[in-house]
Structure formats: C-alpha cells, structure tokens
Amino acid sequence: xxxxxxxxxxxxxxxxDASVVLLRRGWPPLVALGLVVALGQQALVGLVAPMPASxxxxxxxxxxxxxxxxxxxxxxxxxxxxxxxxxxxxxVVGDPVGRRTLLTAPGRRWPAVLGLAxxxxxxxxxxxxACGLPWAVAYAACGLVVPVLVADRATGGQVIARPLVLLVxxxxxxxxxxxxxxxxxLTVRFAVGIGAQQLLDRSPVAVPFxxxxxxxxxxxxxxxxxxxxxxxxxxENRMRTEGLDLALATASARRRRTVLEAIR
Numbered sequence: 053x054x055x056x057x058x059x060x061x062x063x064x065x066x067x068x069d070a071s072v073v074l075l076r077r078g079w080p081p082l083v084a085l086g087l088v089v090a091l092g093q094q095a096l097v098g099l100v101a102p103m104p105a106s107x108x109x110x111x112x113x114x115x116x117x118x119x120x121x122x123x124x125x126x127x128x129x130x131x132x133x134x135x136x137x138x139x140x141x142x143x144v145v146g147d148p149v150g151r152r153t154l155l156t157a158p159g160r161r162w163p164a165v166l167g168l169a170x171x172x173x174x175x176x177x178x179x180x181x182a183c184g185l186p187w188a189v190a191y192a193a194c195g196l197v198v199p200v201l202v203a204d205r206a207t208g209g210q211v212i213a214r215p216l217v218l219l220v221x222x223x224x225x226x227x228x229x230x231x232x233x234x235x236x237x238l239t240v241r242f243a244v245g246i247g248a249q250q251l252l253d254r255s256p257v258a259v260p261f262x263x264x265x266x267x268x269x270x271x272x273x274x275x276x277x278x279x280x281x282x283x284x285x286x287x288e289n290r291m292r293t294e295g296l297d298l299a300l301a302t303a304s305a306r307r308r309r310t311v312l313e314a315i316r
Contacts, residue, residue, distance in 0.1 A: 123177025
C-alpha cells in the first residue's frame with residue numbers, strides 16, 4: 053500500500069517533510085480555517101491584552117499579552133489539528149484526503165475539539181504566567197490530544213490519558229519534535245511577519261492594521277502546518293510504540309480503519 057506518509061518510523065526530517073506533504077494535499081480547507089483562526093486570534097488578543105508600546109515600561113502588560121498570544125495560538129493549532137488528523141488518518145489507510153469534507157469530517161467531535169482547544173489554550177497561558185518556563189513542557193505535552201480524539205476516536209478519560217501514555221511510551225520524542233517544529237516555523241513567521249510589516253509601513257498609502265496583516269497571512273499557513281505535524285507525530289509515534297505500521301500493512305483494505313481506531 054503506497055501512501056505519501058511512510059508506513060514506518062520516520063526521522064525528524066521525514067516527519068517535517070510529511071507534515072508539509074499533508075498540508076499540500078489538504079491545503080484549501082486547512083488554510084481557509086487557518087485564516088479564520090488567525091484573524092480571530094489577532095482580534096481576541098487585541099481586545100483582551102494588547103501588546104504594550106514598551107516592554108520595559110510595562111512588563112506586566114507584556115506578560116499578559118504574551119500569555120494571551122501563546123494561549124490562543126495553542127488553541128488555534130488544536131482546532132486545526134482536527135481536520136489535519138482526518139487527512140492523516142485517511143492517508144495512512146489509503147483513502148483519498150477528500151478536501152471538500154475535511155472540515156465536516158470530525159462531525160459530532162467538533163464540540164469536544166473546541167472544548168479541548170480552550171483547555172489547551174488555558175494550560176498554555178497559565179504556563180506562561182508561571183514565569184514562562186513551563187510553557188515548553190505544556191506545548192510539548194498537548195500535541196497528541198486532538199489527534200487521539202479524532203484519528204483514534206478515543207472517548208472519555210482516554211482523550212486525556214492516552215496522549216500522555218503515548219508520549220511517555222515514545223520517550224517524549226514526539227514532544228521534542230513538536231517543539232522543534234514550532235521553533236522552525238517561528239523563525240519563518242518572524243521573518244515574513246516583520247518583513248511584511250516593514251513593507252506596509254513604507255507604503256505611500258496608509259494601511260490600517262499593517263502590523264497584524266503580515267502575521268495573519270503567515271499564521272494562516274504556519275498554524276495548519278503545525279497541526280499537520282501534530283497529526284503526523286501521533287501516527288508515527290503509534291508506529292514506534294504500537295506497531296501501527298505493521299498492523300496496517302498486513303490488514304485488508306476493509307479493516308485498515310478498524311486497525312487505526314484500535315486503542316491499546
């Protein structure tokens with residue numbers, strides 16, 4: 053069975069490549085939803101905790117802004133992880149990605165996805181307010197939650213317990229790669245966001261919200277890419293810890309979905 057996501061444990065580079073491949077295969081709905089959540093994030097943070105003009109003159113305001121930004125950012129990635137997980141699951145079982153149905157495929161799981169996104173965002177924001185250092189741990193630990201809900205169709209307490217169990221089984225490798233992917237995209241976001249802001253600021257015609265436009269555009273791509281990385285990390289971690297690749301390779305076409313959703 054040939055898929056664009058290798059049915060075997062992957063290297064870090066292969067995982068990053070696989071996430072880009074997954075984004076490319078399902079980009080129209082993923083980027084469209086990414087644009088919506090990026091706009092919503094900018095609006096929400098601007099209303100709740102706008103960035104102060106000077107960090108040094110208002111350190112409290114800066115920490116409030118940073119917590120709000122990283123919290124809403126984590127929530128945005130969690131929301132996008134739902135359709136990304138659908139795309140990844142369809143790919144490994146040999147089904148078409150189905151761009152037209154990616155956003156509706158989670159179905160009745162959308163309320164749970166949104167609830168988890170709020171919870172993940174609150175955890176990330178709280179970690180920032182706790183001197184910032186726990187944020188890296190929180191970000192690394194929360195990446196598998198939505199993929200477990202959507203791809204594995206976990207229910208009840210499994211939605212929270214299973215991601216942590218899988219993370220520990222894999223020696224926290226998935227969490228480390230998630231952080232690495234975030235830092236890589238953060239570099240791209242800074243380069244594009246600041247560059248776009250500089251260009252718009254120099255425009256002969258005043259551009260309203262110039263500072264936000266560049267960030268919204270790049271985040272509309274970065275957030276889906278990071279969500280696709282979460283989906284790929286989850287499936288690859290299952291291949292390492294549960295032998296998912298072997299089970300899928302030996303299963304008939306009709307049983308691949310059942311094998312994928314089997315929780316051990």
